[in-house]
Amino acid sequence: xxxxxxxxxxxxxxxxxxxxxxxxxxxxxxxxxxxxxxxxxxxxxxxxxxxxxxxxxxxxxxxxxxxxxxxxxxxxxxxxxxxxxxxxxxxxxxxxxxxxxxxxxxxxxxxxxxxxxxxxxxxxxxxxxxxxxxxxxxxxxxxxxxxxxxxxxxxxxxxxxxxxxxxxxxxxxxxxxxxxxxxxxxxxxxxxxxxxxxxxxxxxxxxxxxxxxxxxxxxxxxxx
Numbered sequence: 001x002x003x004x005x006x007x008x009x010x011x012x013x014x015x016x017x018x019x020x021x022x023x024x025x026x027x028x029x030x031x032x033x034x035x036x037x038x039x040x041x042x043x044x045x046x047x048x049x050x051x052x053x054x055x056x057x058x059x060x061x062x063x064x065x066x067x068x069x070x071x072x073x074x075x076x077x078x079x080x081x082x083x084x085x086x087x088x089x090x091x092x093x094x095x096x097x098x099x100x101x102x103x104x105x106x107x108x109x110x111x112x113x114x115x116x117x118x119x120x121x122x123x124x125x126x127x128x129x130x131x132x133x134x135x136x137x138x139x140x141x142x143x144x145x146x147x148x149x150x151x152x153x154x155x156x157x158x159x160x161x162x163x164x165x166x167x168x169x170x171x172x173x174x175x176x177x178x179x180x181x182x183x184x185x186x187x188x189x190x191x192x193x194x195x196x197x198x199x200x201x202x203x204x205x206x207x208x209x210x211x212x213x214x215x216x217x218x219x220x221x222x223x224x
Contacts, residue, residue, distance in 0.1 A: 001066070002033045002068065003038075003057060004037065004038040005039050005040075005041075005054060006025050006040045006074065007054070008021045027099060039057040054075070065094050067097070068099065069097070069099070070100055072100075072103075083121055159191060
């Protein structure tokens with residue numbers, strides 16, 4: 001049985017005929033595929049692992065069926081994802097036709113194309129692994145045979161200064177993070193600003209005097 005799939009990433013793309021999902025549907029219908037067996041995801045990004053109509057199509061495909069799409073980019077989020085999909089279709093006995101690339105996996109030529117693509121993908125992965133290993137070996141050589149150990153992302157002095165700012169000022173977490181030289185996310189991971197203030201502030205709250213703030217600012221500037 002023949003099925004087809006069409007997708008555009010954004011509904012705003014309807015203003016451009018080339019990216020209009022109906023344009024894909026017209027091409028698929030011209031291939032003799034009934035409209036009720038053409039599944040469309042309109043305004044759904046290809047980067048999403050789950051696409052409603054794509055998922056529904058996959059559940060209906062059976063051995064001996066044939067799926068037609070206008071382009072490889074309509075079904076694959078990446079080369080590896082496309083190869084994974086095609087491997088699954090091969091296992092299930094489903095053939096695929098890509099109109100733009102003129103590929104039909106029911107033919108020897110079409111199957112060859114994907115074998116070559118799979119080999120190139122594996123070759124690229126091997127090169128990446130090789131570059132990583134060479135980089136690690138170079139780092140070991142530069143550091144006397146051992147990889148350098150990354151220092152802490154949040155030092156004891158930074159924690160002390162952040163807690164002091166939390167106790168003595170009403171600065172926001174973002175301001176405190178900027179003053180001690182870390183991101184707000186890093187500050188949140190190491191210091192609970194709210195608890196510090198609840199634990200140390202007397203009723204009514206007392207902020208540092210201007211002189212104390214100036215001294216604290218000078219301390220932080222000296223630390224940087």
